[in-house]
Amino acid sequence: MFFERHEGGESAILVHPDMSEDKEREDPQEFMELVRSAGIETLAFITVNVRSPSPRYFVGPGKVEEIRQSVLQHKAEVVLVNHALSPSQARNLEKELECRVIDRTGLILDIFAQRARTFEGKLQVELAQLEYMSTRLIRGWTHLERQKGGIGLRGPGETQLETDRRLLRARIKSITRRLQKVRKQREQGRRSRKRAEVPQVSLVGYTNAGKSTLFNSMTQSDVYAQDQLFATLDPTLRRLDLADLGPVILADTVGFIRHLPHKLVEAFRATLEETRQADLLLHVIDAHDPERLENIKEVHEVLKEIDANDVPTLQIYNKIDLLAEVVPKIQRDDNGLPERVWVSAKTGAGLELIEQAITELLGDDMVQGRLQLQAAQGKVRARLYRLGAIQSEEYSDNGELLLDIRMPRSDFERVAKQEGLQADCLREG
Numbered sequence: 140m141f142f143e144r145h146e147g148g149e150s151a152i153l154v155h156p157d158m159s160e161d162k163e164r165e166d167p168q169e170f171m172e173l174v175r176s177a178g179i180e181t182l183a184f185i186t187v188n189v190r191s192p193s194p195r196y197f198v199g200p201g202k203v204e205e206i207r208q209s210v211l212q213h214k215a216e217v218v219l220v221n222h223a224l225s226p227s228q229a230r231n232l233e234k235e236l237e238c239r240v241i242d243r244t245g246l247i248l249d250i251f252a253q254r255a256r257t258f259e260g261k262l263q264v265e266l267a268q269l270e271y272m273s274t275r276l277i278r279g280w281t282h283l284e285r286q287k288g289g290i291g292l293r294g295p296g297e298t299q300l301e302t303d304r305r306l307l308r309a310r311i312k313s314i315t316r317r318l319q320k321v322r323k324q325r326e327q328g329r330r331s332r333k334r335a336e337v338p339q340v341s342l343v344g345y346t347n348a349g350k351s352t353l354f355n356s357m358t359q360s361d362v363y364a365q366d367q368l369f370a371t372l373d374p375t376l377r378r379l380d381l382a383d384l385g386p387v388i389l390a391d392t393v394g395f396i397r398h399l400p401h402k403l404v405e406a407f408r409a410t411l412e413e414t415r416q417a418d419l420l421l422h423v424i425d426a427h428d429p430e431r432l433e434n435i436k437e438v439h440e441v442l443k444e445i446d447a448n449d450v451p452t453l454q455i456y457n458k459i460d461l462l463a464e465v466v467p468k469i470q471r472d473d474n475g476l477p478e479r480v481w482v483s484a485k486t487g488a489g490l491e492l493i494e495q496a497i498t499e500l501l502g503d504d505m506v507q508g509r510l511q512l513q514a515a516q517g518k519v520r521a522r523l524y525r526l527g528a529i530q531s532e533e534y535s536d537n538g539e540l541l542l543d544i545r546m547p548r549s550d551f552e553r554v555a556k557q558e559g560l561q562a563d564c565l566r567e568g
Contacts, residue, residue, distance in 0.1 A: 150180040152209050155221045156189040156198065163222075165243065166397065166430065170221040172347070173243075177250050182213040196235070197228045207236050219246055244271060247396070259321045266314045273307050337526075338501050339388045340379075341414045343442065344423035345434035346394025349457040353423055353484035354391040357493065384498040385527025385546060390417065395441045397433070415447040419500055421493070422454045426481065427461040453496055454479040460486050467492055476500065502547040508565045512540040519558045526550060 153174060158164045167186070174181055185206060187198045196203050197220070206218060217239040218232070224242040232240045241249070248268050255261045342350045354360060358377040375391045392414055414420065422438060424431055442448045459465045460483040467489025470479040477496035482489030512519055520540060523529050528546035535541055544551075544565075555564070 149178065149217075150182055150213075150215055151217045151219045152182055152206060152213065152215045153184045153219050153221070154198070154206060155184065155186045156192075157186055158222070159188075159190045165221045167221065169397065170219075170243075173246055173250065174219060177246060177253070179217075179219070182215050183209050185209060193228075195228065195231050197222065197224055197232070203232065203235050210236050210238055217241060259318070262314050262318055262321070266311065266318065269307055269311050269314070273304070273311070337378075337386055337388055338384075338418040339390060339416065340419045340421060340497060340501075341390040341392055341417035342421050342423055343392060343414055343438060343447075344394060344455075345425065345428075345438055346396050348394065348423045348425040348428075348434070349484045350394060350423045351391055353421075353455065353457060353482075353490075354389065356484050356487055356490055358389055379494075380527060381494050381498050384502045386525075387497065387501070390414075395438050397437045411445045411447070414442070415445055415450070417447075417450055419497065420447070420450050420452040421497075422452050424454060424456050425458050426456040426465070427458045451500060453477055453493075453500060455493060456481045457484050459483045459488065469496055506548045506551050506565065507545040508543075510542045510544050510565050511535075512542065514538055514540065516540070516558075519554070519560070522554060522558070526554075 151174065153170065155165070155167045155170055167184075171181070171184075185202075187202045189198060193199055198206075209215070210218065215238060218236055218241070220232075220240065220242045222242060223244050224232070224240070229240050229242060248264070248271060251264045252268065255264045342354055344350050354375070354377070358379055360375070360377055377389050378386050379389045380386050392411065420442075422435075424435060428434065439448065442450075456479055459467065459481050465481060467483070468481050469477050469492050470481075472478040477499055480489065480492050480496050482493060484490070510523075520529070520532075520542065523542065523544060523546075526546055528544045528550070529542050530545055531543045533541050551565070554560070
């Protein structure tokens, strides 16, 4: 009897390898959250102490038998392992357990596939799935590996595998080309925003830290936000008008997670460009989470991987409504600049402090005064309006336009240079 892949299911036995090395160890509570977010029913949770992973099964033969008995007892449809498995380890486990085995990477990919809504998001998930599948293709065709004797019994063997690999490679190339086109479109949008001198602020943080709730509260949007991992997958951009700065673009991005599969980071590089190109990052942190220091470290690792670790960052400690005697506040560094803001996105407490901190960091050197323009300089006036710099305007007796403006000095100097304004055209007040 030849081994064939078993069908998947929605009821699972969870296997958590407790690794001896800290860098390899996964969080069992986070594993449970991943499973819940995937909509999978948990039948049993088995913890396995692993000093050195077995090349054959990852876990020892004795634990394999314990897991097999649990599968039979609960009639489980799938076994989920809270660690990355090699293709051969997954295949050997499936053969012994006689049910589908999915590792941590496969589970995260499944959640991403459920969450993707936009065309770009679906393409990125499919690309990551295909690249993940390409190393495991042989598992689905084990029954074709051997040649049988006799007419009509000779299996296609490696021919079928090569056919499927060729189809996978062709599909991967096709998706990659389409994503490159999407990337170019995004780059055009970013260049347009740069030409309009509109700063971009991106929300980043560990998944389920409350980024989407904060995004909705600040922009009065209705982005999907739930108490689950990866509730938001596709990036969303909204305009936010700040009283003393003008308009900024606020971007909500996918949440990060410990040991985020490298293939996912690669597939979502086009989306994460919004983070790398931002003028300021708002690093949203769950202040109530006892693992917050580890989560901060993981976010920094991903930012480093996508070359965004040098972007100025403001930490937002969220969910203070769950902490006793913690009030909204701004903490400053040695130079007096905002470094952390403590807020509650759920109740709205402290949101005005975030806007104040953004204004200080992006518009730390502001100019304010009266600008005198000729009637023919309507283009300058329109540009200043787009920047949200004009506070009031009036016409003088001789028809000149008098504008009271307030804007970052760097933006004003750029406009003055490009529009040919005189150095002393602004009477600062």
